[in-house]
Ligand SMILES: Nc1nc2c(ncn2[C@@H]2O[C@H](COP(=O)(O)OP(=O)(O)OP(=O)(O)O)[C@@H](O)[C@H]2O)c(=O)[nH]1
């Protein structure tokens with residue numbers, strides 16, 4: 001099953017405020033971009049991912065991510081996370097009404113294509129989601145083929161996605177559950193092994209060969 005993914009991003013200067021202090025403040029936007037670059041590199045390396053649409057608060061500020069093979073569009077007038085996801089999903093479905101659309105967070109620097117592939121296999125065409133490692137947030141929401149995404153991201157989104165009928169995926173998927181909101185999360189993904197962009201930013205060897 002091929003999937004078209006929507007990935008949202010604030011301006012890197014504004015995003016990941018809970019992570020502030022993990023690196024020197026002047027290097028915070030670079031870290032946010034590096035986390036996204038490693039996420040997107042894994043996504044475009046996944047054979048089942050057909051298109052990746054980055055919905056950005058400021059497309060110019062994330063333009064360098066286009067080099068990874070993703071499309072970048074501006075967020076809509078309603079500047080919220082779920083509006084960004086809905087906007088991206090609508091653009092993708094306008095091109096292919098039968099598409100399987102997914103919503104993915106941009107802060108998964110340890111992501112490996114094998115976990116994304118395993119999630120798609122377990123979802124098997126159903127509307128489904130992957131909770132973060134704490135079990136409260138959501139890292140990936142998949143629509144059913146041709147179905148609505150109906151994103152309910154934000155605090156407690158795992159519970160909200162389950163309540164809206166999405167199937168919680170139960171495979172381990174460690175690299176897909178490792179979102180980075182806090183310095184503790186950053187330590188966790190460093191132990192899992194991050195991609196080359198985050199590794200370079202942190203001054204350590206990359207664990208993922210791409
Ligand atoms: N385009 C767009 N992206 C958003 C918006 N809100 C959040 N995002 C992105 O969605 C992803 C998940 O959001 P969070 O994990 O809460 O990240 P965040 O809001 O940057 O982090 P905090 O400031 O620590 O809450 C991040 O990649 C954000 O940049 C929004 O209003 N518009």
Ligand SMILES: C=C(OP(=O)(O)O)C(=O)O
Pocket residue numbers: 081105132136137138139152153154155156157158179181
């Ligand atoms: C917006 C969310 O992300 P986070 O928990 O990373 O803030 C979410 O999980 O729905």
